[in-house]
Amino acid sequence: MTDAATNMRLKLPITCFILEIILIILFGTLVQYDHETDAKQWHNQSHEDYENDFYFRYPSFQDVHVMIFIGFGFLMTFLQRYGFSSVGFNFLIAAFALQWATLMQGFFHGLHGGKIHIGVESMINADFCTGSVLISFGAVLGKTSPVQLLVMAMFEVTLFAVNEFILLSILGTRDAGGSMTIHTFGAYFGLMVTRVLYRPNLDKSKHRNCSVYHSDLFAMIGTIYLWMFWPSFNSAITAHGDDQHRTAMNTYYSLAACTLSTYGMSALTAHDGKLDMVHIQNAALAGGVAVGTAGEMMLTPFGSMIVGFLAGVISVLGFKYLSPILEDKLKIQDTCGVHNLHGMPGVLGAIVGAVTAALASTDVYGGGLSDVFPDVASGDVTATKQGGIQAASLAVTLGIALLGGLIVGFILKLPIFGAPPDTICFEDSIYWEETSQKNEHYGSPK
């Protein structure tokens, strides 16, 4: 099932080796331990070990890490014959993206004497940026070669860092859990890429673009891990203390409410009242996306539950009614339905964040205002203005994502990256050794 065009014998090694060698050279030139990871600097100062940021953030980091590699990886194994690629390409592009993100984010977040300083917070940020790439991967799943995906990741990480820099550093936007920077950006970037890569004859692979019983169970591993650890995701880089604590709790309740509305909507929209695994696997997570911005704010559990409930409703409706329209009318072939899980809930999250920010006051936040809205606390902007900034940030994000996706989509159309033909999409065997053909465990050809 392999012909010359899709043969990865040289394309993939060359891409991997060149990218990694560039990364190593740039790390050698530009990257240093920060003062919490450097032996000399940490011991130069006077502090207790438990004050090291490692203990505040590493457990959250590991939860985020699980979401990136197990969560996204297994969520996409729902396809019957694309499990190796789902987990395996997710693994590959995430391993690349987190290194590249360290450089891009480090560059934009501010150099220290010409050097990028790294520690657990930069690791979390790198994983976050990687998450955005994996969302886009969901849109093009099954229709792209690993080389295309690495190229996409390279450009997307760069544009992610630009957008993040504009929002967080220039505009002063708050977006701890990334409703805008991660989810909205990743989704609309990916949707535009898949639009440009539109395949009119994709129905030739239609019989493979569906799940089987066990593949849906594997996908549930991904879903449940994403669902469980989303509170850690949204709280991972918020301020220490009440902020991390509150963000995790808001997300917990948003997700719980979202799950109930998802089950309700899934049964309601089926003609025979049967639940659809696609909804459960995806829409039940929309509550985490939708409190990505406002989760660190004084949204209250009550508010979080309303947001989560709405996110579940919107997401199921999107899977049921909007996705077919997007495909038929707009020619957007969105394999995983990322528009429903990350796109619309991300926009909802941005709006909720803007409204919640506009309502912020010292009455409610007390001394904590400076953690959540430093610009408002310092008097640089009013709360209303902050709300406006948040709303404007959504527009900026959509603009960069769509424009970036357009350009990158055309780059990926170059016929040199080994994209699969229409007849063999959603199929592992085009890029993976078939296990049944091997005589022995270590795959020696003999």
Added chain:
Amino acid sequence: MTDAATNMRLKLPITCFILEIILIILFGTLVQYDHETDAKQWHNQSHEDYENDFYFRYPSFQDVHVMIFIGFGFLMTFLQRYGFSSVGFNFLIAAFALQWATLMQGFFHGLHGGKIHIGVESMINADFCTGSVLISFGAVLGKTSPVQLLVMAMFEVTLFAVNEFILLSILGTRDAGGSMTIHTFGAYFGLMVTRVLYRPNLDKSKHRNCSVYHSDLFAMIGTIYLWMFWPSFNSAITAHGDDQHRTAMNTYYSLAACTLSTYGMSALTAHDGKLDMVHIQNAALAGGVAVGTAGEMMLTPFGSMIVGFLAGVISVLGFKYLSPILEDKLKIQDTCGVHNLHGMPGVLGAIVGAVTAALASTDVYGGGLSDVFPDVASGDVTATKQGGIQAASLAVTLGIALLGGLIVGFILKLPIFGAPPDTICFEDSIYWEETSQKNEHYGSPK
């Protein structure tokens, strides 16, 4: 395979939406951030960020969360055609129960100016209560509709909170890991429910009530996660410092010893010496249940190992010899054998806790006595008396569980909840879209 009675088109959405709307209203009326999650209150006081309870308990919370959603969810996927329902209904009722538990436990644990204050400890307690509901789910697995399960969860959470209040707040019982409040309660409640729901013709679905090779592997994911994180479960709400540390360690050794006795007993009780997956999946966990009460006490690793060893022996014997008797003579159809994993080991744990408490002394606990036995340390009761209280608590728990299960069982018999017929138990397709029927990923009927 669906007829009008089991069609969830309206039943499930109505139940989900009404329950969630009630939850949202009650949260809006009653629930507030506690002083560790509220921005204003936390910043009003003088403390370091690392003193926030988040850092003491959030990693344990996430481990507990994994046990609830992955552990219980996948443990029950052993059935060949009930994987979607096992993971999916587990997900649904847990998402509901943790919200409802927040209210019920908050109400009974004490209001603050008419409000329920919540933070990471209440989140752990809500997950604990949810665990109890999932134990009962194991007893009725495959024979109940999602609506029945939500109704069961609503009542069970309420009764759980009542029992917990009587034990912890009125009697002064110690039960950090919930041998009584969680395991004994959940098991006997569920056993009584399944007794009331007895189906004389369940053998019509007999061919589905068994595992296949891959379903047993999926179940092992659940088993191993429960096993690994049980130390976090038992220590999640014990006092800070040595208490959390000691509880985790006692549980670790109890489980290790239990695993060896489980393997030994499984081979010994099989006529051909072959291991039975059912024993490994379940009995190896009994060691965690059995140190749920005494784990925080000075049980010593030695004592923990003896308890774990016995729990494994009892549990395998229960699966092998007692379950068939319970079904044939007492008409208790216990799908997952929760009596063997949670029932008997829970009772064992209560007894071990009572004995260990009765032996407590300042000699052994020193200044730590006030953490583990505050009433003994304050002189309100003697250690012997504390032991008696622990024993009495077991009786109270059994009474409330059995009586509650009886009543709730009869409520669930109402013919309006869409229970599956005898011929189609243990079958996903009655409540779930069959994946093979779909042409495209988003399940549009076309």
Added chain:
Amino acid sequence: MTDAATNMRLKLPITCFILEIILIILFGTLVQYDHETDAKQWHNQSHEDYENDFYFRYPSFQDVHVMIFIGFGFLMTFLQRYGFSSVGFNFLIAAFALQWATLMQGFFHGLHGGKIHIGVESMINADFCTGSVLISFGAVLGKTSPVQLLVMAMFEVTLFAVNEFILLSILGTRDAGGSMTIHTFGAYFGLMVTRVLYRPNLDKSKHRNCSVYHSDLFAMIGTIYLWMFWPSFNSAITAHGDDQHRTAMNTYYSLAACTLSTYGMSALTAHDGKLDMVHIQNAALAGGVAVGTAGEMMLTPFGSMIVGFLAGVISVLGFKYLSPILEDKLKIQDTCGVHNLHGMPGVLGAIVGAVTAALASTDVYGGGLSDVFPDVASGDVTATKQGGIQAASLAVTLGIALLGGLIVGFILKLPIFGAPPDTICFEDSIYWEETSQKNEHYGSPK
């Protein structure tokens, strides 16, 4: 498929019960809570709760625990008909080994008034030692009975503790992540055992010694968990503060680089450019092994990435070209290819550690030198000497592992342990009830 020789009806229970009873007696005689888990001792001293080692190490411990039970267990499920045994025997021997390791390591690490003191650090060390046994298990996977495995574990844990004692306590070697003590030791011990147990007619079971589609997906669960949590593994017992932080970060980047080189090499070495699941499942992890020694040192992310990159290259080449040679020429039947994942990368890690140690200076480490190289900081040895000690430790480890494996291999050849015949290797049904034969969930014979 069972005959008298492989029937475990008596062999396994006797082994399990005798071992566990010995463990319980020894724990009762020798083991005590340390001052951080003992209620009296902890409360006798003046300190804050957050200073308890539990909060510094328990999250890392749980990550390590997941690697041991899920990571190793599921990694080995790649075989089509050996999933129960892979996860199940992994579970059994790990549960035994961690108890036995507590005693052996406690004995060698120093008694306190004739007693072994235990807490979270000893739990991590016990899990580490267990990991070494599981590496050896990978070499003999499919060809050994559970009784053989328990006997192997008993001896291997003992020898592990001896080797660890010589390295860490006598020589003053640094090896926080165990490139030598865990990986090199476990791999070469296991390779020697499998050499002694050489089966010339193993090709009679050849058709079972391969994977199927779903078994490879289960194995990826193991791979990804090992990959994600390796930063926790390498940093779990390093000094508090910058050391844990730096070690985790170095490992993170080493693994990311290793993943890219693994994918590149896998495609490059396949005649049709297709990726081989065996490489992805294993070689992508070699980066964690290879920074096991140097991870805590000031290796820099740049250095870590170079090491990880090389480890991936070496490991894929090993699977592709060396394993067939080892089997054909040296008669080493290495089921999981542990030589490629743990053996060679472990040796690489030891060498990298020796070089990095030899280059250590106060200029680079400042006051942190005493954390990483206490003997150098105190002036007892020069950095160059420390490098020499590190290199000598590799030789010691190889010597003890090979000699130990030789002796233990011959012990395991005794015909009393129920090893499977050549025709039924790699087959669950020889030791496990077949699920399809059961009529009911609890396996009553009826």
